[in-house]
Amino acid sequence: MSIAILTNYRNPATWKNALQAKLPDTKIDIFSASEDAVNAEFLVCWKPEKDQLKAFKNLKVIQSLGAGVDHIFDTNTVEKGVKVVRIIDERLSADMWEYTLAATMFYLKDFAQYNRRKSYQYWRTHQYKTIPETRVSILGLGQIGGYVAQQFAKLSFKTQGWSNSPKKIRKVKSFAGEKQLFKMLKQTDVLINILPLTASTKGILNEKLLSQLPKGAYLINVGRGGHLVENDLIPLIDNGHLSGATLDVFHTEPLPKPHPFWKHPKIQITPHVASLTNLESAVHQVVENYKRMKRGEELLNEVSPQKGY
Numbered sequence: 656m657s658i659a660i661l662t663n664y665r666n667p668a669t670w671k672n673a674l675q676a677k678l679p680d681t682k683i684d685i686f687s688a689s690e691d692a693v694n695a696e697f698l699v700c701w702k703p704e705k706d707q708l709k710a711f712k713n714l715k716v717i718q719s720l721g722a723g724v725d726h727i728f729d730t731n732t733v734e735k736g737v738k739v740v741r742i743i744d745e746r747l748s749a750d751m752w753e754y755t756l757a758a759t760m761f762y763l764k765d766f767a768q769y770n771r772r773k774s775y776q777y778w779r780t781h782q783y784k785t786i787p788e789t790r791v792s793i794l795g796l797g798q799i800g801g802y803v804a805q806q807f808a809k810l811s812f813k814t815q816g817w818s819n820s821p822k823k824i825r826k827v828k829s830f831a832g833e834k835q836l837f838k839m840l841k842q843t844d845v846l847i848n849i850l851p852l853t854a855s856t857k858g859i860l861n862e863k864l865l866s867q868l869p870k871g872a873y874l875i876n877v878g879r880g881g882h883l884v885e886n887d888l889i890p891l892i893d894n895g896h897l898s899g900a901t902l903d904v905f906h907t908e909p910l911p912k913p914h915p916f917w918k919h920p921k922i923q924i925t926p927h928v929a930s931l932t933n934l935e936s937a938v939h940q941v942v943e944n945y946k947r948m949k950r951g952e953e954l955l956n957e958v959s960p961q962k963g964y
Contacts (some may be wrong), residue, residue, distance in 0.1 A: 656949055657682040659695035659711065662720060663702045670699060673934055677942045686710075697945050708733070713733035716740060716948050718941050721932050722747055722799060722926050722959050723752035725852035725879060733960055740944055742937050745958045747819045751849065755803055755875055756810075758901040759845050761923065762873040763789060767899060771920055784844065792843040793849035794828070794859070795878065796822045797964070799930075805848060815839055840867035845875065852879035858907070862887040871898045877929040880905040885916070892921050903929040921956040 658674060658681060660667045667685045675683050684692035693710045700708075701720040708714070708731040711840045719727060719741040733739060761767065763784045774780065789812055793804045796818040808814040808826035815828035817836050832840040838847070846868060850856045861878060861884040868874075874897060876883050885906060891897045897920035905914075908927055916922050944954050958964055 656697065657684065657691070657695045658697045658699060658945060659684050659686050659692040660699045661686040661692075661703055661707065662699070663704060665701050669934065669939075673938045674699070674941060677938060678945065681945070688754060697948055699941060700727060703731055705730045716944065716954065718944055720937065720941075721929075723851065723879065725881070725963060726964055729852075729881075729959070738954055739958050739960065740954050741958055742932055742940055743798055743937050743954050744933060746933050746936060748799045748952040751799050751877060752803045752806045754925075754929040755847050755849075755877060755901070756806070758875045758923070759789075759791065759807075759812075759847075759873075760934070761901065762845060762899065767921060767923065787813070788846045789813065790815070790842055792816065792839050792846050794846065794848045796827075797849070797851070800849035803847070806952065809895065815842075836864075837867050839862065841869065843868055843872055845873050847875045847879040848880060848882055850878045852881045853963035857881050858884050860884060860887075862891065864949075865891050865897065868897065870896055873895075873898050874900040875902075876900070877903045880908065888922075889915060889919060892919070899923070901925070903927055 660670050661951055662670060671683050684695065685733055686692040688715050694713055695711065696713050696715045698711060698717045699720060700717050715739050717727060717733065717737060717739045722743060724739055724741050727739060765783055778874055791807050791812045791814050792815040793800050796804060796816040800816065801822060801824055804816045804827045805824050809950055814826065815830060816822065817830040817839050819831060821831045830836060848860060860882050866889065888900060892899060901923040902916065903925045904927055910916060910924065940955055947954050
């Protein structure tokens with residue numbers, strides 16, 4: 656048995672060295688650098704190009720190098736019987752929590768407006784929100800979203816979340832289903848999207864949904880770029896319905912230089928850094944899944960091809 660590495664936009668040599676150190680007797684090939692790679696049964700994968708997986712005829716397992724798997728299903732057809740697994744790391748959850756907290760506090764204290772005033776040396780104070788009076792709503796209460804919601808609640812934010820089915824998280828109000836989604840939105844100051852990208856969630860952050868938020872609400876998108884209908888966002892900000900947004904993910908990455916998000920004063924941009932896969936901890940999961948595949952055992956963090964998560 657062997658392992659192939661296909662990591663567009665990441666350094667495959669780094670992953671090969673890390674895996675080889677843990678599996679010294681295993682043949683590990685980088686796709687395109689070795690013809691033998693296509694014979695591998697275990698593929699370590701990140702953002703394959705369209706139909707790129709067709710080259711692999713003997714696959715049993717596709718290991719995503721992140722928490723998401725949409726980058727696999729969106730561009731390739733996964734053959735029946737091939738298992739897809741992802742990385743679930745406590746550090747990913749903690750990093751996501753820290754990022755969303757920072758973005759929320761940036762909104763709460765209106766640092767964006769003070770930064771704009773600094774450019775023309777305008778000294779003026781104004782009212783701000785406090786944590787106990789701020790309503791934070793989270794789209795997606797899976798492993799990462801649930802953790803983030805729990806941490807916001809611990810800090811005394813009025814915390815609620817929406818998911819396919821009701822969740823029980825201490826001090827977090829749970830909503831489920833389309834009717835309950837709109838009910839939650841109407842009592843939201845900060846909307847944080849951490850949903851997986853699936854056929855049913857693609858474009859969910861659109862004019863119809865965002866218009867349900869109260870005037871002055873703030874959007875934080877750390878899910879996927881495909882969740883947001885980009886052309887719907889700027890008009891909602893410019894007409895004052897939304898106070899702004901922090902965006903970490905985009906339809907096209909890197910974000911093209913002509914894109915209007917770059918220059919909009921009320922849109923904060925970060926380059927997909929809300930939570931980054933930690934090589935050291937992720938390698939252990941990849942190695943464990945490879946060993947489990949060899950032994951015919953249940954894999955860690957397997958996803959449903961039908962659900963997409």
